[in-house]
Amino acid sequence: MLQTRSPAGLKLTGEIDISNVDVMSQVLRDYADFDRPLHLDLSELLFCDVSGIRALVAYAQTVDNDRRLILHGLPVRIEKVLDALGWSETSGLEFCRCGIES
């Protein structure tokens, strides 16, 4: 997990499952008083299990639109799981299709 400056946010790489999801959840909790949208670059995320998706969705549900979670480079595999779980329409969750440079 890396911090990105422009846009302000984080980049997740590698694989997320129950062995490391707590780290990701903690980092997200650290952004609890962030006052802008939080950008997450997932373009180099190789695997994300349901616990990881749960953590992202749970974060998005707790923030209002000004602090929404914007996912960049969502891998098609993770998008498929998000759709299968019926969580794609979560309020506070936005998908950016235009690349991380947005």
Added chain:
Amino acid sequence: MSVDGFRHQALFYSGESDFLQGTVPFIRQGLERAEPVLVVESAEKISLLRHELGEDAPSVMFADMAEVGSNPAHIVPAWRDFVDQHGRDGVALRGIGEPIWAARPDDELVECQRHESLLNVAFGGGRPWTLLCPYDTAALKPHVVDEARRSHAFVIERHVELPSPHFRGVSASGAAFDGPLSPPPLNATSMSFGPDDLRGVRGLVASFGAAAGLDVEKIGDLVAAANEIATNSVQHGGGSGNMLVWEDAGSVIVEVRDSGRYDNPLADRARPAGPRSACGLWLANRLCDLVQIRTYRTGTVVRLVERRERRQAPPGWAWATN
């Protein structure tokens, strides 16, 4: 005995005219009462029914069982959507669903039979509606027809509807399912796993799937499903488990065994409400062609089946041309 508001009826038929006599008046009666009607049948039977219903056909909703019920665990959520979206207070609903046909492979057939029982649990006590399940007695084996007498509270046979004396009841319909599974082959690849081995679980499934010729999409599906089931073992099934992987008749099969138990018979077919709901089994069913869950005294077995190619559609009138 009625299952509260839900009336689950098997219709035994033999031949096209018998099928139409058993279904068309049922549909027309629903339309006369302004009840929402959904028919989930093979494409051929749908076109036959549309023709028979004539100008009434547009008032009936149709869905192709080949799409809805290729994985039998998808059928309860489909009926749930129908009842939730079209149910109104004071008006019943009705449906026709034929999930079982003779060419279904054995593993799918037994899951269809489990599905028929679980319908009683899923809808018993809820909104009043009637589901009519046609069984082609000319094509199906006698034990399949016998099981329909146990999974349905009512049976219509030779156009006479009677309560089924063999109905197992709602509570037994949802009892832990401990039916036998075909034994895994002796040369299945085996791996024990604990909390730190999920990456290895994914790696083994991915490499086995690739060697077996599954396409990339299906490998990803099977890897994600196996990971969630193994995660369930680690978190709720005693902390560890054993995984077997093998190939069988055009399928790659992953089996996960642990010492846990599933208490909720509908755990794999209840749409996850939100990020706090359980959803591993739901997801497995969305990603795999078939999921078989068994709870034995010694623990739980979950079998994930990914077929190399999509299966054939259910037959329309195979028996008419035979």
